[in-house]
Amino acid sequence: MLSQAEENYLKEIYALGEETQKLVSTNSIAKKMRTKASSATDMLQKLANKGLVDYTKYKGARLSKKGETRAMVIVRKHRLWETFLVDKLGFSWDEVHDIAEQLEHIQSKTLTDRLDAFLEYPSHDPHGHPIPNTNGKIVASESIILAELKVDQEGIVVGVKDASDSFLKYLNKINITIGDTIKIVEIEPFDNSVTIDNNAQQITISGNVAKNLYIKS
Amino acid sequence: MLSQAEENYLKEIYALGEETQKLVSTNSIAKKMRTKASSATDMLQKLANKGLVDYTKYKGARLSKKGETRAMVIVRKHRLWETFLVDKLGFSWDEVHDIAEQLEHIQSKTLTDRLDAFLEYPSHDPHGHPIPNTNGKIVASESIILAELKVDQEGIVVGVKDASDSFLKYLNKINITIGDTIKIVEIEPFDNSVTIDNNAQQITISGNVAKNLYIKS
DNA sequence: CTTATTTTTTAGATTAGACTAAAAATATTT
DNA sequence: AAATATTTTTAGTCTAATCTAAAAAATAAG
Ligand SMILES: [Mn+2]
Ligand SMILES: [Mn+2]
Ligand SMILES: [Mn+2]
Ligand SMILES: [Mn+2]
Numbered sequence: 001m002l003s004q005a006e007e008n009y010l011k012e013i014y015a016l017g018e019e020t021q022k023l024v025s026t027n028s029i030a031k032k033m034r035t036k037a038s039s040a041t042d043m044l045q046k047l048a049n050k051g052l053v054d055y056t057k058y059k060g061a062r063l064s065k066k067g068e069t070r071a072m073v074i075v076r077k078h079r080l081w082e083t084f085l086v087d088k089l090g091f092s093w094d095e096v097h098d099i100a101e102q103l104e105h106i107q108s109k110t111l112t113d114r115l116d117a118f119l120e121y122p123s124h125d126p127h128g129h130p131i132p133n134t135n136g137k138i139v140a141s142e143s144i145i146l147a148e149l150k151v152d153q154e155g156i157v158v159g160v161k162d163a164s165d166s167f168l169k170y171l172n173k174i175n176i177t178i179g180d181t182i183k184i185v186e187i188e189p190f191d192n193s194v195t196i197d198n199n200a201q202q203i204t205i206s207g208n209v210a211k212n213l214y215i216k217s
Numbered sequence: 218m219l220s221q222a223e224e225n226y227l228k229e230i231y232a233l234g235e236e237t238q239k240l241v242s243t244n245s246i247a248k249k250m251r252t253k254a255s256s257a258t259d260m261l262q263k264l265a266n267k268g269l270v271d272y273t274k275y276k277g278a279r280l281s282k283k284g285e286t287r288a289m290v291i292v293r294k295h296r297l298w299e300t301f302l303v304d305k306l307g308f309s310w311d312e313v314h315d316i317a318e319q320l321e322h323i324q325s326k327t328l329t330d331r332l333d334a335f336l337e338y339p340s341h342d343p344h345g346h347p348i349p350n351t352n353g354k355i356v357a358s359e360s361i362i363l364a365e366l367k368v369d370q371e372g373i374v375v376g377v378k379d380a381s382d383s384f385l386k387y388l389n390k391i392n393i394t395i396g397d398t399i400k401i402v403e404i405e406p407f408d409n410s411v412t413i414d415n416n417a418q419q420i421t422i423s424g425n426v427a428k429n430l431y432i433k434s
Numbered sequence: 435c436t437t438a439t440t441t442t443t444t445a446g447a448t449t450a451g452a453c454t455a456a457a458a459a460t461a462t463t464t
Numbered sequence: 465a466a467a468t469a470t471t472t473t474t475a476g477t478c479t480a481a482t483c484t485a486a487a488a489a490a491t492a493a494g
Contacts, residue, residue: 089331
């Protein structure tokens with residue numbers, strides 16, 4: 001059985017590896033875990049000993065097959081619990097992360113699968129992130145980022161890349177949420193900011209924001 | 218913030234203190250926690266330092282006011298989660314304890330209170346144990362134990378004192394569950410076994426079983 | 435009221451996970 | 465290519481929670 005610390009590391013190594021697809025550095029792990037590089041090194045050595053990561057000194061690490069399997073279970077639980085909190089208990093999408101961070105460590109496969117059934121097998125969590133099925137498989141979603149749309153194209157918001165509190169609260173403020181249909185009105189080449197039309201409201205969002213919204217067209 | 222270990226100790230000291238109402242011994246704590254007496258001593262010293270138990274060397278310990286407040290929160294969470302598992306996820310009453318043992322440590326008052334609301338403010342958990350309210354208060358229930366009933370008296374099963382797996386599974390087997398109306402047919406003075414009538418079925422239960430069933434008449 | 439038994443505490447060791455400071459390896463500049 | 469800067473690892477320390485073995489206190493027997 002893995003400790004909570006080990007599980008948290010596995011999950012973050014998975015998240016970091018997803019984006020870049022290459023080896024993740026000790027420093028990036030330490031940053032994500034809000035700890036020191038030396039602590040990350042210690043944990044990488046332990047996880048490597050357990051066969052959960054492939055790690056070469058000074059080069060970096062990636063999840064092994066076995067490690068990925070473990071990570072997917074944790075991601076699945078995290079996203080199912082977030083869905084429960086929003087759909088059943090009435091939390092908003094910017095309030096659930098920290099609680100799910102704890103709930104993801106509850107050990108009971110039966111519980112996870114029954115929760116899944118109770119929620120009627122959701123495919124995505126409240127942030128639009130896909131939920132791995134009971135075998136750890138994720139159904140590939142063919143969304144793109146808002147920043148890739150051209151003027152006059154439109155699409156539906158299906159998720160956020162950054163699910164931080166501050167970003168979600170900002171989206172609440174400017175009234176963007178999952179399911180919205182957004183049309184590109186103008187793109188400013190100078191700073192990549194984008195003027196969009198959403199619910200008959202025109203607003204301008206920064207290029208950074210546009211890069212953190214997943215769209216399906 | 219308390220560690221999971223500290224929380225588990227507090228909860229067990231509470232449970233032991235409830236029954237006897239007097240000081241609980243180091244050994245009894247160690248037994249409940251499935252650990253060694255020396256470990257229990259260490260923890261008692263730590264909890265005493267934090268003002269959570271009143272402890273005198275070689276004599277025993279009891280929860281302080283502050284400790285009891287903390288313990289009630291954990292008991293509340295444990296019983297609410299058990300109720301959730303049975304009422305919403307379809308677990309049976311003998312399957313929920315170990316999972317609730319983990320869930321009781323999730324830190325979020327909002328979550329606890331919303332779960333309570335979602336379950337429509339249950340007064341008792343699946344084993345008939347009272348659920349403390351959001352202020353940690355338990356509504357006193359005036360149940361008695363089955364062993365106190367006389368021949369021909371009847372009453373409704375409202376809870377179990379022993380909520381162990383084996384006892385619950387035994388009750389499943391002999392078809393006794395919460396809500397049943399039970400009538401005393403005969404009491405055998407030799408060994409205190411009791412013949413009862415339940416759902417038009419006559420069965421004989423041991424005195425030990427009779428002492429572990431709460432009845433309301 | 436001594437002696438023996440049981441219970442409880444202390445002393446010392448171990449493990450996981452974190453930290454700081456220093457050393458080693460790698461990457462970036464001149 | 466040498467010097468400098470950055471990243472990563474190692475060495476050593478710390479705390480929480482456990483354990484075993486031994487000492488101390490309390491309880492029970494003779
Ligand atoms: Mn976590
Ligand atoms: Mn999420
Ligand atoms: Mn517990
Ligand atoms: Mn219970």
